[in-house]
Amino acid sequence: MTHVGAFTLEQTDGAARAGVLQTAHGPVHTPVFMPVGTRATVKCLTPADLVAAKTQIVLSNTYHLALRPGEELIRQFGGLHRFMAWDGPILTDSGGYQVFSLSDLKKISEDGVTFRSHIDGDLVHFTPERVIEIQAALGSDIIMPLDECVAYPCEESVAREAADRTVRWLARSARAKRNDDQILFAIVQGGTHAELRVTCAQQMVEMNLPGYAIGGLSVGEGHRQMIDTLGVTVEHLPSDRPRYLMGVGLPLDVIESVALGVDMFDCVIPTRNARNGMAFTSTGRIKITREEYRTAEEPLDATCACYTCATFSRGYLRHLFAVDEYIARPLLTLHNVTFYNRLLADAREAIRAGAFETYRKKIRDRYEETN
Amino acid sequence: MTHVGAFTLEQTDGAARAGVLQTAHGPVHTPVFMPVGTRATVKCLTPADLVAAKTQIVLSNTYHLALRPGEELIRQFGGLHRFMAWDGPILTDSGGYQVFSLSDLKKISEDGVTFRSHIDGDLVHFTPERVIEIQAALGSDIIMPLDECVAYPCEESVAREAADRTVRWLARSARAKRNDDQILFAIVQGGTHAELRVTCAQQMVEMNLPGYAIGGLSVGEGHRQMIDTLGVTVEHLPSDRPRYLMGVGLPLDVIESVALGVDMFDCVIPTRNARNGMAFTSTGRIKITREEYRTAEEPLDATCACYTCATFSRGYLRHLFAVDEYIARPLLTLHNVTFYNRLLADAREAIRAGAFETYRKKIRDRYEETN
Numbered sequence: 151m152t153h154v155g156a157f158t159l160e161q162t163d164g165a166a167r168a169g170v171l172q173t174a175h176g177p178v179h180t181p182v183f184m185p186v187g188t189r190a191t192v193k194c195l196t197p198a199d200l201v202a203a204k205t206q207i208v209l210s211n212t213y214h215l216a217l218r219p220g221e222e223l224i225r226q227f228g229g230l231h232r233f234m235a236w237d238g239p240i241l242t243d244s245g246g247y248q249v250f251s252l253s254d255l256k257k258i259s260e261d262g263v264t265f266r267s268h269i270d271g272d273l274v275h276f277t278p279e280r281v282i283e284i285q286a287a288l289g290s291d292i293i294m295p296l297d298e299c300v301a302y303p304c305e306e307s308v309a310r311e312a313a314d315r316t317v318r319w320l321a322r323s324a325r326a327k328r329n330d331d332q333i334l335f336a337i338v339q340g341g342t343h344a345e346l347r348v349t350c351a352q353q354m355v356e357m358n359l360p361g362y363a364i365g366g367l368s369v370g371e372g373h374r375q376m377i378d379t380l381g382v383t384v385e386h387l388p389s390d391r392p393r394y395l396m397g398v399g400l401p402l403d404v405i406e407s408v409a410l411g412v413d414m415f416d417c418v419i420p421t422r423n424a425r426n427g428m429a430f431t432s433t434g435r436i437k438i439t440r441e442e443y444r445t446a447e448e449p450l451d452a453t454c455a456c457y458t459c460a461t462f463s464r465g466y467l468r469h470l471f472a473v474d475e476y477i478a479r480p481l482l483t484l485h486n487v488t489f490y491n492r493l494l495a496d497a498r499e500a501i502r503a504g505a506f507e508t509y510r511k512k513i514r515d516r517y518e519e520t521n
Numbered sequence: 522m523t524h525v526g527a528f529t530l531e532q533t534d535g536a537a538r539a540g541v542l543q544t545a546h547g548p549v550h551t552p553v554f555m556p557v558g559t560r561a562t563v564k565c566l567t568p569a570d571l572v573a574a575k576t577q578i579v580l581s582n583t584y585h586l587a588l589r590p591g592e593e594l595i596r597q598f599g600g601l602h603r604f605m606a607w608d609g610p611i612l613t614d615s616g617g618y619q620v621f622s623l624s625d626l627k628k629i630s631e632d633g634v635t636f637r638s639h640i641d642g643d644l645v646h647f648t649p650e651r652v653i654e655i656q657a658a659l660g661s662d663i664i665m666p667l668d669e670c671v672a673y674p675c676e677e678s679v680a681r682e683a684a685d686r687t688v689r690w691l692a693r694s695a696r697a698k699r700n701d702d703q704i705l706f707a708i709v710q711g712g713t714h715a716e717l718r719v720t721c722a723q724q725m726v727e728m729n730l731p732g733y734a735i736g737g738l739s740v741g742e743g744h745r746q747m748i749d750t751l752g753v754t755v756e757h758l759p760s761d762r763p764r765y766l767m768g769v770g771l772p773l774d775v776i777e778s779v780a781l782g783v784d785m786f787d788c789v790i791p792t793r794n795a796r797n798g799m800a801f802t803s804t805g806r807i808k809i810t811r812e813e814y815r816t817a818e819e820p821l822d823a824t825c826a827c828y829t830c831a832t833f834s835r836g837y838l839r840h841l842f843a844v845d846e847y848i849a850r851p852l853l854t855l856h857n858v859t860f861y862n863r864l865l866a867d868a869r870e871a872i873r874a875g876a877f878e879t880y881r882k883k884i885r886d887r888y889e890e891t892n
Contacts, residue, residue, distance in 0.1 A: 189840075219840045223816065233837055235833055235837070447598065465604075
């Protein structure tokens with residue numbers, strides 16, 4: 151019996167890794183993609199859909215849930231798992247990123263951050279301790295500490311101050327955590343400044359956390375600079391802990407990051423793009439709303455086993471978007487989430503078979519142009 | 522082996538009837554409710570959802586499909602069943618009602634009706650023959666003839682002219698029909714004028730159609746006048762043919778109509794009201810968006826076996842509506858369609874058991890206030 155938070159590295163292939171992370175709601179086989187369920191639901195999908203798409207773990211958001219419906223209500227319902235009827239593992243983001251991207255006023259002090267709710271404009275104060283407390287009420291399996299994100303580009307002095315504060319906030323978060331069933335990750339910051347990333351990573355590794363996230367990327371720096379920064383950061387993370395690249399990304403971003411040794415991902419791209427009519431397929435991306443698909447009798451992706459691909463033609467899906475029918479978006483979302491889950495499951499299989507470089511090249515050939 | 526269009530009356534209880542109608546895509550057990558799939562999809566539901574909700578037959582619309590995507594495209598896809606991936610029976614409405622309710626200009630002549638498309642303003646001409654031709658391309662199981670609806674209230678002379686023309690159009694429709702796998706119903710018109718209804722019904726019965734619809738009701742005349750007009754009309758329809766009350770209605774309307782001997786129903790109420798947060802339950806209607814459901818841990822309807830009721834609390838569903846999450850509407854739609862299908866299945870069971878009056882009283886007690 152392995153304990154909650156234990157990470158077993160099963161196989162490596164170059165820097166790419168296949169592993170298993172134990173959570174209170176079961177194991178997570180890595181590399182893994184986590185569909186985003188910001189407000190206690192992955193947009194357009196039911197828990198049954200998530201299971202059918204072979205989802206292992208979903209991400210939800212501390213900031214959004216604290217504002218609506220409030221963590222106290224969710225606690226009354228027996229926690230987030232019962233509230234949203236998802237019995238698998240859940241990771242909750244700290245809300246640090248959302249405070250910086252969604253709210254108007256934000257006043258940062260050593261104590262924490264004060265911001266205006268993007269919903270009603272009310273003043274809200276988050277501290278590292280408060281964010282841990284909210285997540286304790288939610289009962290999520292993997293919890294994230296309050297961190298300070300910086301924009302891109304960002305001067306080194308500003309990025310340094312934010313990274314240093316994030317380190318101090320992590321220490322407070324670790325002290326505030328009470329629940330042994332919850333796994334607290336660190337979030338490495340430092341913008342695109344390699345030295346800051348290294349220092350931040352080293353300081354956090356000294357705190358001996360069960361997992362390490364890389365935050366503050368995919369904020370406009372572009373694929374190349376993201377990969378460079380990621381590479382520098384990952385080198386300074388312990389190999390026996392899971393590594394989670396936050397908010398990334400397109401298929402090529404994901405697979406190139408797996409190649410660097412990243413284990414976990416979340417991103418709104420598969421779900422958001424689906425709602426805009428964009429589907430990921432084994433032969434590249436397609437925009438289903440295009441006229442050329444009007445008479446197309448083949449499925450979105452002939453190699454995909456999802457309900458959408460097993461049931462409907464591209465022509466029918468195009469019709470649903472053309473007349474703006476409700477079910478259009480759920481059907482494409484189901485497909486895209488299935489695609490991403492398979493993208494990572496296939497990566498894992500390739501790593502275990504020692505064939506990751508071949509797989510990586512295949513993905514690069516298909517997705518380089520459209521990345 | 523019974524032929525397509527055959528209707529077997531299995532049991533009567535007072536005027537209420539339980540029967541079976543044979544279609545090219547299987548039998549329909551009556552009384553039956555048909556969810557509305559205007560544009561080749563029941564709003565918010567997949568075919569798998571419809572099956573889970575125990576849907577026997579869906580309704581789609583000739584007018585909408587002829588405009589978008591066009592019946593020719595659907596024919597290329599192998600017909601409406603294959604296009605929308607619904608292998609059960611389909612009834613297509615003629616579009617007569619939509620021409621009168623949705624389009625701007627309409628010029629009626631003996632030949633047919635000319636109207637402006639509600640989508641692009643193009644002039645479109647429908648004749649009885651054209652409407653049969655469109656439905657031949659769609660390949661629906663039960664097809665409806667072009668009819669002329671009148672508004673409520675309507676002077677007798679105007680209603681008479683429309684009803685007489687509808688009779689003549691029915692004769693042309695019957696002559697135009699080629700496909701033996703399709704079942705052509707008549708549509709009795711005549712507004713709320715009892716004599717017109719009787720005359721119209723008698724003339725149509727002479728044409729010996731396999732089914733009789735009652736059109737032009739639920740257009741503002743109210744429950745009492747609808748039931749009165751319906752009662753007069755049904756008396757003049759043959760007992761060995763199915764009777765279909767078009768566009769009706771609330772649970773009480775439906776059950777009171779079953780009591781008069783109606784076998785088939787369609788209505789947007791369960792699907793449209795679901796999208797507005799209104800759920801039908803075994804104890805009456807509820808508006809899930811109300812504050813009182815914020816902390817409610819029970820399901821929408823504890824007696825319902827649908828996925829929504831088996832999985833989620835009222836409090837969670839209220840949260841989904843409060844934050845305007847996409848999945849909220851599909852979840853309530855699934856429940857309401859399940860509810861309506863069960864309402865009719867239970868009515869059928871009660872009729873077969875000789876207990877329909879008890880069932881009718883139960884529904885009246887629960888739904889009289891909110892009708």
